[in-house]
């Protein structure tokens with residue numbers, strides 16, 4: 001529900017040189033906050049003296065027009081109905097219970113906050129003034145306490161938190177300004193309105209400088225006071241709802257991060273906007289350009305707020321992990337400011353040049369992985385993991401959510417078209433290899449397109465009924481993926497590893513070979529520094545334990561060893577391939593083939609111990625997708641594995657090991673010919 005009328009850009013005429021008066025009328029008639037009104041009027045005064053033919057004139061009128069088009073006071077009212085929210089989240093998403101719970105918790109807190117009375121402390125040494133204010137504010141439903149001077153107020157503030165203090169300036173014990181200073185120290189979130197019978201400009205300015213919201217002169221205009229108090233109350237409600245960490249959804253592509261953001265907006269009845277930060281290098285893209293040249297523009301945050309016409313949308317900042325940094329400033333530092341509820345109530349866009357209150361916006365960040373985020377930014381975020389789906393979950397999501405949507409979008413609803421479970425599994429297994437559902441959705445859409453065409457060309461205009469699995473290759477072409485692991489044979493020097501990337505878990509093959517040479521370790525496959533070091537560690541471990549494995553201790557003397565990890569064009573890094581490299585080397589040197597259907601992960605130390613790894617769930621899901629039957633994890637990952645649902649561990653044997661020696665006989669087949 002929109003609370004105030006939304007500004008409609010198209011209805012606003014662009015300011016022509018001759019209609020400065022019209023512009024002034026619009027400024028005076030608009031419900032602009034005081035600080036914006038002042039800036040707009042000052043700009044109009046300047047324009048009055050400017051020649052309409054010069055560029056500054058056009059810049060100035062466009063600026064005033066821009067000020068008028070922003071939703072300074074426009075917001076939607078939240079729907080805090082928990083049951084309804086639960087229903088909306090459930091209707092659009094399968095599973096993801098931890099995310100849904102977090103959102104419902106948030107709504108519950110918001111509801112309680114909004115039910116809490118607004119607490120006001122009235123401080124005045126004149127009894128009549130005090131009682132008058134108390135009476136009026138109580139009538140408006142606020143919870144009011146009183147104090148006769150600054151000292152008494154200070155004592156009350158120490159034992160109870162107030163939202164607002166309305167204080168007289170001149171008082172015997174501790175005057176208004178001293179009280180204001182004390183409030184800023186002991187209760188920084190409490191707001192203050194200064195009331196004075198001797199409203200000199202200096203005392204008012206000092207009060208404002210020290211952090212008072214505003215000042216009122218006696219005798220108080222009660223209507224003005226009441227509207228001021230209710231606007232402070234409204235602002236604090238907005239602050240309360242967003243204080244606390246910003247949610248950050250982290251997970252591989254297609255795991256539902258964006259769509260659940262959309263559902264949150266729908267549940268709250270807020271507007272939704274999504275802004276991708278991928279590749280953003282220039283701070284000005286977020287914060288705008290200064291208004292010194294004709295093409296200057298506001299930043300993308302303010303631009304989107306203006307486009308939406310409300311100041312409290314759900315604002316999704318997509319791919320914050322892909323944000324760049326270079327000589328044109330640091331966009332991540334602007335993000336820090338935007339996401340900090342203490343600072344974003346006066347967000348400064350360079351073009352706008354007056355603070356805009358972003359504290360009502362519900363920001364949600366998304367990232368494929370949060371490891372690369374700057375620490376201060378990460379500290380502001382509450383990271384919620386979207387770890388990818390099991391085959392069973394994909395099947396359920398496809399059946400209950402994606403297929404009905406695709407049928408609808410392709411005009412096939414109610415036309416006797418359906419997908420059997422086996423058909424969906426054929427598509428999942430043969431045409432997708434992903435943690436999320438992006439490709440699956442695309443393939444289902446492709447099937448629906450073909451079926452729509454078949455439907456129209458069929459003479460009898462009959463729907464095809466249930467689509468059998470064996471027609472899928474006719475519709476989508478030959479399967480693109482096979483169970484690469486189970487279908488390949490075990491080979492010497494080729495070990496199967498499990499790695500985690502931003503796309504989810506994946507399997508890799510580490511290949512080793514030895515040739516005559518001069519003790520060189522050749523590493524290829526776009527390996528990063530950590531991976532290269534893992535390879536060196538693995539080789540040193542094998543060399544230093546050669547005799548223990550029955551190997552010639554001088555095996556490296558006249559040899560070169562080459563380790564390669566396909567696909568060569570994709571950069572790889574991380575420590576968790578240590579065990580796989582060591583197994584590949586041992587297989588090569590001991591001439592024992594590595595079992596292809598055993599996949600492993602773990603950081604290797606020089607003494608052969610295995611250190612725990614991250615991304616356990618994602619790695620096991622990747623093993624499942626590839627048809628691996630046994631996975632090897634470091635013992636210290638046991639607690640992570642215990643937390644996994646049954647579904648994730650289905651058809652997979654998990655072997656836990658402290659050191660590499662414990663697993664050799666499980667991974668290596670007997671030497672050939674032995």
Ligand SMILES: Nc1ncnc2c1ncn2[C@@H]1O[C@H](COP(=O)(O)OP(=O)(O)OP(=O)(O)O)[C@@H](O)[C@H]1O
Nearest residue numbers: 092093094252253254255256257258259397401437
């Ligand atoms: N749990 C789920 N239940 C129902 N549908 C889902 C679920 N998870 C994902 N989807 C569907 O999968 C598709 C892809 O999801 P979405 O675009 O939200 O992914 P994403 O995580 O935001 O991806 P990216 O990181 O690439 O932006 C959408 O159509 C979404 O509705």
